[in-house]
Amino acid sequence: MISLQDVSYVRLGTPDIEGATRFATDYLGLEISKHDRRAVRFRSDAREHTLCYFEGDPADQTVAFEVGEGSELDAAATELDRLGYAVRLGAADEAATRHVRRFIGFRDPSGNSIELVWRPERLGRGYHGKRDAGITGFSHVGLCSSDVVRDEAFWTRVCNARVSDRIGDAPLLRIDEVHHSIALFPSDRAGIQHINHQVATGDDVMRSHHFLIEKGVRMVFGPGRHPSSSARFLYFAGPDGMVFEYSSGVKSIADELLYRERQFPSEPKGFCYWGARPRIPEFQDSPGQE
Amino acid sequence: MIAIDQLRYVRLGVQDLAQAVDFAERILGLQLVERSEQSACFRSDFRDHTLAFFVGDAADRSIGLEIHGHDAFAAAIAELKQHGIDVTAGTDGECAARKVRSFATFRDPCGNPIDLVLRPRHSGWRYFAARDAGVKGLTGVALRAVDVPACEGLWTKLFNGRVSDWVGDASFLRFDQAHHCLAYYPSTVGGILAVEFAVENVDLLMQSAYFLQSSQVKIVHGPGRRPTSNQIFLTFAGPEGTLFSFVTEGDDILDEAGHRPRQFPRMPSSFCAWGSESPLSEFS
Numbered sequence: 001m002i003s004l005q006d007v008s009y010v011r012l013g014t015p016d017i018e019g020a021t022r023f024a025t026d027y028l029g030l031e032i033s034k035h036d037r038r039a040v041r042f043r044s045d046a047r048e049h050t051l052c053y054f055e056g057d058p059a060d061q062t063v064a065f066e067v068g069e070g071s072e073l074d075a076a077a078t079e080l081d082r083l084g085y086a087v088r089l090g091a092a093d094e095a096a097t098r099h100v101r102r103f104i105g106f107r108d109p110s111g112n113s114i115e116l117v118w119r120p121e122r123l124g125r126g127y128h129g130k131r132d133a134g135i136t137g138f139s140h141v142g143l144c145s146s147d148v149v150r151d152e153a154f155w156t157r158v159c160n161a162r163v164s165d166r167i168g169d170a171p172l173l174r175i176d177e178v179h180h181s182i183a184l185f186p187s188d189r190a191g192i193q194h195i196n197h198q199v200a201t202g203d204d205v206m207r208s209h210h211f212l213i214e215k216g217v218r219m220v221f222g223p224g225r226h227p228s229s230s231a232r233f234l235y236f237a238g239p240d241g242m243v244f245e246y247s248s249g250v251k252s253i254a255d256e257l258l259y260r261e262r263q264f265p266s267e268p269k270g271f272c273y274w275g276a277r278p279r280i281p282e283f284q285d286s287p288g289q290e
Numbered sequence: 291m292i293a294i295d296q297l298r299y300v301r302l303g304v305q306d307l308a309q310a311v312d313f314a315e316r317i318l319g320l321q322l323v324e325r326s327e328q329s330a331c332f333r334s335d336f337r338d339h340t341l342a343f344f345v346g347d348a349a350d351r352s353i354g355l356e357i358h359g360h361d362a363f364a365a366a367i368a369e370l371k372q373h374g375i376d377v378t379a380g381t382d383g384e385c386a387a388r389k390v391r392s393f394a395t396f397r398d399p400c401g402n403p404i405d406l407v408l409r410p411r412h413s414g415w416r417y418f419a420a421r422d423a424g425v426k427g428l429t430g431v432a433l434r435a436v437d438v439p440a441c442e443g444l445w446t447k448l449f450n451g452r453v454s455d456w457v458g459d460a461s462f463l464r465f466d467q468a469h470h471c472l473a474y475y476p477s478t479v480g481g482i483l484a485v486e487f488a489v490e491n492v493d494l495l496m497q498s499a500y501f502l503q504s505s506q507v508k509i510v511h512g513p514g515r516r517p518t519s520n521q522i523f524l525t526f527a528g529p530e531g532t533l534f535s536f537v538t539e540g541d542d543i544l545d546e547a548g549h550r551p552r553q554f555p556r557m558p559s560s561f562c563a564w565g566s567e568s569p570l571s572e573f574s
Contacts, residue, residue: 206565207563210565210566273497274500
């Protein structure tokens with residue numbers, strides 16, 4: 001079994017790296033770690049980077065997970081290969097640009113590009129965002145899934161994820177005590193469905209709501225509160241249609257033995273406890289539902 | 291010095307009683323206690339009622355403040371008269387309408403009617419709301435005043451009111467540990483600006499925010515957080531020009547001797563720390 005320790009970073013292709021950088025710093029509140037000509041890496045916490053925009057196709061999206069030991073990376077490659085996944089060993093220069101010791105890449109059953117990394121760098125100096133968004137760190141991703149039952153089996157059997165709750169068919173998966181690090185949403189495309197950063201307080205969520213509206217950023221869901229994870233949230237649209245989320249107060253699941261996942265309805269009430277209605281296709285039963 | 295025990299009620303004169311009753315039940319979610327052709331009153335907590343609507347003039351909108359004990363009540367009336375303030379004792383019929391043993395009315399320096407009440411009725415029954423808005427009780431009233439310093443002077447000199455904070459000239463007055471029970475906002479007219487009800491928590495306040503939107507109630511300020519009291523608030527339009535607020539959280543002033551009123555500048559960020567803005571001149 002592949003033991004995922006943490007979600008590590010996302011890599012997003014974009015045709016407009018300047019615009020994406022402005023969004024990531026001025027609006028999202030991340031800090032530039034390194035600005036190269038063809039790629040920019042951003043920090044959200046103690047890590048060297050947790051988001052990378054590179055010049056390329058916006059459909060080219062990757063999420064990386066950290067594994068604990070170098071030997072686990074080799075074992076994962078062997079296991080994935082045995083199961084029929086095409087595994088790519090990361091070249092040394094690629095590992096260098098990712099600021100990890102070693103990594104492998106593959107595609108999950110829905111075709112999402114996944115990387116497993118060993119020894120991603122963290123910096124001695126703290127993260128200091130461009131604006132006071134209160135970000136405490138990159139925390140989870142939503143992934144598109146063409147078959148959530150099959151993909152849930154991949155993440156929970158081939159990897160170490162556990163189901164924390166389901167909203168309709170969508171499973172919310174944890175790899176540690178945090179309620180979820182991966183969420184799978186039924187979709188007819190592959191790719192990252194949303195990118196979550198945690199913020200320190202509910203006040204930060206609300207402040208950002210007003211700040212981003214003033215900047216003309218399109219709100220797609222919230223402010224609200226998830227009945228599943230208890231987190232207060234705000235979803236908004238970023239460059240190339242990517243959905244970003246701030247949330248605060250996500251629940252921890254301390255008791256692995258006694259915890260039972262719950263089934264929430266796939267309707268606005270299943271997503272928000274305050275009454276907000278999502279305008280995100282994957283959070284709606286039928287497209288265009290309000 | 292006259293000691294105010296607590297805020298007891300707000301009485302609002304309205305033209306359209308039916309609409310006001312509908313608002314109180316369906317939107318505020320309060321419990322209807324008594325309804326007649328001419329008036330209706332609502333509970334929000336342990337008190338018999340805290341909100342009353344009556345068919346009448348908007349200028350007759352008053353608040354009721356409780357004085358504890360007959361002697362203190364009599365002394366209060368004497369003291370106000372001594373300072374040249376007109377005080378009118380309530381008739382038996384008026385006392386019955388307010389469900390108090392006695393009351394006396396005077397006007398603050400800006401003409402806002404104030405009832406001082408003795409032995410207002412308590413309810414033995416559990417408060418049971420019309421909708422689950424999580425209302426915990428009437429907690430404050432915001433008043434408009436042409437001359438805020440004069441009104442502030444009345445409450446701090448003749449009464450036991452203390453200034454908790456100022457935003458520009460707006461003055462937040464407390465009579466106990468709660469940050470404020472009365473707030474005066476500078477305006478060109480007098481009258482009740484907003485009636486504030488405490489709700490249990492931020493979840494209920496935000497649920498109400500979405501509920502009000504879907505009910506097409508005009509939200510005039512918030513949801514937001516007040517830098518002064520640290521309360522989370524939501525202010526919305528009620529019947530015939532009166533605003534209502536739901537508030538939750540907030541800091542009490544526990545160090546009575548040590549607290550110094552703070553002066554915040556008169557700008558939107560002094561009224562809301564989240565960045566919400568209001569079209570109302572009182573909050574901007």
